[in-house]
Amino acid sequence: MGLFDRFCSLFTDTLQEERASREEAVRLAFKNRCRQFKALLSANKRALESMANLEEALNGGRFFSMSFVRANCTNVITNVFNMIRQLNALCDNAYPELPQRLRSIQQQIAEALAPPREEEPGPLVLPLRQAGFSVAHETGAKMAGLGEAWQQLGRDIPEGFVVTASGYRRFIEANDLREEIARRMQLTDLSRLEEVFALSASLQELIVRADMPEDLVRAMDAECDRLEHAFGAVRLAVRSSAIGEDAAGVSHAGQYRSELNVARTGLVRAYKEVVASKYSVTAMTYRFNRGIPDHEVPMCVGCMLMVDALAGGVAYSSGPLSREARQVVINAVPGLPRAVVDGSAPVDVFRVSRQVPLHIESRSVARKTERLACAFEEGIVTLPLAPEEQNRPALTDAQVLEVAGLALGFEVFYGEPQDVEWAYSPEGRLVVLQTRPLSRAGETEVGREAPEGAEVLFQGGVTVSAGVGAGPVFPVRHHADMLRFPRGAVLVVEQAHARWAPVLARASALVSESGGTAGHLASVAREYGIPALFEISGAGRLAAGTVVTVDATSRRIFKERVEELLGRVARPRQPFSETPVYRVLEQAARHIVPLHLLDPESPEFAPGCCRTLHDITRFSHEKAVEAMFRTDDALFSGRFGKQLRYRGSKLQYFVVNIENGFCSPVEGGYVELDQICSAPMHALWQGMTAIPWSGPVSTSARGFLAVVAESASNPDLEVTSAPTRMVRNYFLVDRDFCNLQASFGYHFCTIEAQAGETEQENYVSFHFKGGAANLARRKLRVLALADILAENGFLVDVREDALSARAEALLASEALELLHILGYLIVHTRQLDAGLQGEDSRVALADALRKGVAEIMRLCGPA
Amino acid sequence: MRILLVDDETDFLELLAKRLGKRGFDVSTASGAQQALDLAAREDFDAVVLDVKMPGMDGIEALRLLKDQRPEIPVLLLTGHASTEAAMTGVESGAVDYLLKPVPLNDLISRLTEIAARKG
Numbered sequence: 006m007g008l009f010d011r012f013c014s015l016f017t018d019t020l021q022e023e024r025a026s027r028e029e030a031v032r033l034a035f036k037n038r039c040r041q042f043k044a045l046l047s048a049n050k051r052a053l054e055s056m057a058n059l060e061e062a063l064n065g066g067r068f069f070s071m072s073f074v075r076a077n078c079t080n081v082i083t084n085v086f087n088m089i090r091q092l093n094a095l096c097d098n099a100y101p102e103l104p105q106r107l108r109s110i111q112q113q114i115a116e117a118l119a120p121p122r123e124e125e126p127g128p129l130v131l132p133l134r135q136a137g138f139s140v141a142h143e144t145g146a147k148m149a150g151l152g153e154a155w156q157q158l159g160r161d162i163p164e165g166f167v168v169t170a171s172g173y174r175r176f177i178e179a180n181d182l183r184e185e186i187a188r189r190m191q192l193t194d195l196s197r198l199e200e201v202f203a204l205s206a207s208l209q210e211l212i213v214r215a216d217m218p219e220d221l222v223r224a225m226d227a228e229c230d231r232l233e234h235a236f237g238a239v240r241l242a243v244r245s246s247a248i249g250e251d252a253a254g255v256s257h258a259g260q261y262r263s264e265l266n267v268a269r270t271g272l273v274r275a276y277k278e279v280v281a282s283k284y285s286v287t288a289m290t291y292r293f294n295r296g297i298p299d300h301e302v303p304m305c306v307g308c309m310l311m312v313d314a315l316a317g318g319v320a321y322s323s324g325p326l327s328r329e330a331r332q333v334v335i336n337a338v339p340g341l342p343r344a345v346v347d348g349s350a351p352v353d354v355f356r357v358s359r360q361v362p363l364h365i366e367s368r369s370v371a372r373k374t375e376r377l378a379c380a381f382e383e384g385i386v387t388l389p390l391a392p393e394e395q396n397r398p399a400l401t402d403a404q405v406l407e408v409a410g411l412a413l414g415f416e417v418f419y420g421e422p423q424d425v426e427w428a429y430s431p432e433g434r435l436v437v438l439q440t441r442p443l444s445r446a447g448e449t450e451v452g453r454e455a456p457e458g459a460e461v462l463f464q465g466g467v468t469v470s471a472g473v474g475a476g477p478v479f480p481v482r483h484h485a486d487m488l489r490f491p492r493g494a495v496l497v498v499e500q501a502h503a504r505w506a507p508v509l510a511r512a513s514a515l516v517s518e519s520g521g522t523a524g525h526l527a528s529v530a531r532e533y534g535i536p537a538l539f540e541i542s543g544a545g546r547l548a549a550g551t552v553v554t555v556d557a558t559s560r561r562i563f564k565e566r567v568e569e570l571l572g573r574v575a576r577p578r579q580p581f582s583e584t585p586v587y588r589v590l591e592q593a594a595r596h597i598v599p600l601h602l603l604d605p606e607s608p609e610f611a612p613g614c615c616r617t618l619h620d621i622t623r624f625s626h627e628k629a630v631e632a633m634f635r636t637d638d639a640l641f642s643g644r645f646g647k648q649l650r651y652r653g654s655k656l657q658y659f660v661v662n663i664e665n666g667f668c669s670p671v672e673g674g675y676v677e678l679d680q681i682c683s684a685p686m687h688a689l690w691q692g693m694t695a696i697p698w699s700g701p702v703s704t705s706a707r708g709f710l711a712v713v714a715e716s717a718s719n720p721d722l723e724v725t726s727a728p729t730r731m732v733r734n735y736f737l738v739d740r741d742f743c744n745l746q747a748s749f750g751y752h753f754c755t756i757e758a759q760a761g762e763t764e765q766e767n768y769v770s771f772h773f774k775g776g777a778a779n780l781a782r783r784k785l786r787v788l789a790l791a792d793i794l795a796e797n798g799f800l801v802d803v804r805e806d807a808l809s810a811r812a813e814a815l816l817a818s819e820a821l822e823l824l825h826i827l828g829y830l831i832v833h834t835r836q837l838d839a840g841l842q843g844e845d846s847r848v849a850l851a852d853a854l855r856k857g858v859a860e861i862m863r864l865c866g867p868a
Numbered sequence: 869m870r871i872l873l874v875d876d877e878t879d880f881l882e883l884l885a886k887r888l889g890k891r892g893f894d895v896s897t898a899s900g901a902q903q904a905l906d907l908a909a910r911e912d913f914d915a916v917v918l919d920v921k922m923p924g925m926d927g928i929e930a931l932r933l934l935k936d937q938r939p940e941i942p943v944l945l946l947t948g949h950a951s952t953e954a955a956m957t958g959v960e961s962g963a964v965d966y967l968l969k970p971v972p973l974n975d976l977i978s979r980l981t982e983i984a985a986r987k988g
Contacts, residue, residue: 047982075950076968082952083966086959108956115952188921188948192969763978 348524692828
């Protein structure tokens with residue numbers, strides 16, 4: 006070889022090397038594009054999933070927590086951000102305004118999730134006698150009510166002060182607790198009781214261990230000095246007065262702690278204990294079921310001089326049971342009234358007519374063996390009652406009438422029946438401890454005929470909350486029983502303790518052996534609308550698991566389910582859609598869920614017109630697909646998209662191999678079907694081709710002509726059929742993945758599927774839109790398609806003439822089977838255009854497709 | 869696949885490391901941001917899983933330093949802090965994702981696999 010030849014060969018070698026390395030660079034760049042596209046698709050999928058969760062919560066009647074709302078909003082935002090990132094990477098940052106759109110939508114969502122507080126911080130403490138409705142946002146409703154009783158009605162209330170909502174925030178913020186509490190709550194599934202128990206313990210410990218800020222301690226000290234100056238050494242009752250507590254229809258009965266007879270030295274500890282009880286299991290379960298977000302409940306705390314009561318109790322200005330509605334009902338005990346509230350001790354019951362002059366209609370005096378009293382140093386003690394005191398009424402007749410007058414006075418003042426806690430001081434003064442709206446038990450129908458054939462197990466007792474419920478008996482005696490309490494069971498307890506309240510939300514009915522209609526458990530049952538019967542002695546003998554029907558309305562317990570009774574309309578409960586958490590979701594979802602960008606050809610299909618996160622996902626997906634498959638890309642076109650050849654003919658399908666979609670390297674511009682080794686693509690293709698399409702079937706000549714006419718005159722058809730644009734269909738394939746963007750006739754559709762080894766990753770999704778014929782017909786066609794898809798396990802969503810369907814968490818074989826069906830449908834749905842003429846033909850065409858689907862499944866066999 | 873887990877809650881850290889280890893991941897752990905930065909300076913990782921709230925240097929700050937130091941290592945934020953603002957800041961600062969605890973192990977694994985595949 007001559008020198009010149011050697012030189013030439015050296016040169017061509019270099020050229021070849023250069024070409025090879027360029028080729029390699031393009032190959033890598035392309036591989037990168039495929040990755041970006043797939044990452045975008047997977048972010049899109051996750052964003053849509055979270056949106057679907059939010060949408061489902063908006064539509065369904067189920068419970069959800071703020072954590073659920075926050076988590077899903079956060080997920081959508083993160084994934085939309087990732088879509089934008091991948092889109093801009095795919096298109097050389099063609100949409101720089103998208104991140105800003107996302108930012109501003111995110112800020113609107115953040116505002117909906119936690120509305121910014123405008124209020125100025127108020128005083129850390131307020132004297133109780135200055136409390137009232139005008140400052141209820143600082144004192145909570147309970148202390149505001151007491152303040153009003155003093156200021157407006159001139160009633161005796163204990164002296165004292167309130168550590169305000171501002172005081173509470175000071176405490177929480179000084180310890181940086183807000184975020185830590187939110188974080189721990191976010192980790193907990195509030196519908197699982199055992200998780201709530203663990204969370205409750207951890208949050209209460211967090212609060213009790215937190216430091217009191219100096220300024221708050223000084224403010225409390227100053228108030229204590231004032232009290233000591235006037236009354237000598239003070240002992241205090243430290244009581245919760247949460248904001249939102251006792252709001253209309255929301256009693257929060259018995260969820261929070263009260264600390265009685267607290268010495269000044271123990272005040273800080275008691276304050277923290279009461280604040281911590283915001284996170285008691287009962288309170289958290291209650292807020293979850295009532296849809297009340299944590300941040301909406303600042304805990305105000307009343308610190309009042311302790312009344313070492315001679316007698317005390319609870320008065321209902323109008324009895325909670327319907328037959329008592331014309332009476333004032335008074336539950337009383339000697340000593341501190343706590344025994345009544347706990348529902349654990351025998352109580353005297355007095356009924357007073359509501360007509361003036363008031364008179365006592367009945368009295369039932371229980372045998373009381375003990376009373377609660379203030380201990381000498383601190384706390385309370387149980388003291389035995391002398392035998393001669395045991396059967397003595399807790400109140401004299403004059404006192405009964407005085408208490409009744411007090412309760413009625415509150416009812417007049419508030420304009421609705423009241424539940425008043427009161428005490429007689431050692432000096433014989435009647436002191437108001439709290440007042441709140443009464444929740445009612447509903448109508449009773451004692452003596453109603455029992456349904457024929459139903460076996461009565463128990464009869465009698467006291468209706469605490471009317472209604473009928475059925476389920477297996479589940480006795481609860483210990484804390485551990487609560488954790489195992491199954492949803493829908495009948496809760497059977499020996500004593501009506503407030504601590505059983507957390508399981509009420511899951512119970513179908515409540516039966517207690519003992520009494521306590523004025524207790525907290527009874528209040529909570531009424532508020533949840535759970536049928537409840539008390540004073541059923543022997544109920545504890547019911548074997549666990551026995552199915553019973555509790556008819557609290559007629560005071561009977563039946564064996565088995567008595568459908569006749571259960572069929573009656575249940576008492577309406579407050580729908581979850583009226584709760585604060587639901588409203589937060591609604592506000593946030595307005596910036597997430599609605600879709601405004603439908604038509605990619607419209608001028609509004611632009612970043613600036615994206616008003617919601619859904620709009621951004623739609624826009625980004627569309628633009629990414631365009632970028633991925635556009636044919637004017639000098640670098641990638643022709644080189645990587647191969648035209649599909651099948652049985653010798655070239656088809657209008659182009660195949661892009663992501664990585665492992667071809668069995669071996671394919672040279673040139675064509676790829677044979679059998680050179681492709683993507684299982685999902687083959688499944689789809691099989692479905693498309695197994696039954697040949699016989700051309701448009703015209704079931705009515707007018708219909709067919711109408712299609713032709715509209716095709717000629719409707720400019721919208723450009724979108725999908727586009728004779729002016731090349732009609733090309735694109736497959737993006739990998740071994741376990743396939744994405745098809747196609748036009749069939751006048752329909753535009755996208756199918757995407759993953760069918761690999763991991764069940765959780767597999768999915769089949771389908772979007773379908775457009776078509777000739779008018780909108781009414783297009784809708785009919787889409788609805789017929791939706792019927793078929795839903796029958797085959799897809800979740801289907803139809804808006805106007807656009808259809809989306811999705812199936813996920815599938816075995817690979819299941820995914821392939823669905824692809825057979827989709828393949829058949831996209832090809833054969835064309836027939837639906839011409840023939841559609843109203844609802845009947847929708848059914849007829851669905852039938853035709855259904856037959857075709859059966860046929861395709863037979864032909865393709867199990868995948 | 870080499871993973872670096874960073875979280876100040878050591879119980880959580882150890883449990884997750886153990887579970888990922890059983891599923892074939894090569895896991896290193898750090899209980900603070902500085903320790904994580906030191907480790908990342910010396911060793912190679914296919915992905916870092918980082919908590920957002922940590923005493924001392926917090927996760928976002930650590931994320932920024934980590935992206936300066938080793939821009940090629942993908943960082944996934946895993947946190948109990950469900951704030952849209954924090955999520956935005958996290959992804960804007962270069963995190964590939966912002967996952968909320970408790971995350972099902974399979975979800976975490978599939979995200980890690982996906983992220984590592986994208987990197988490779």
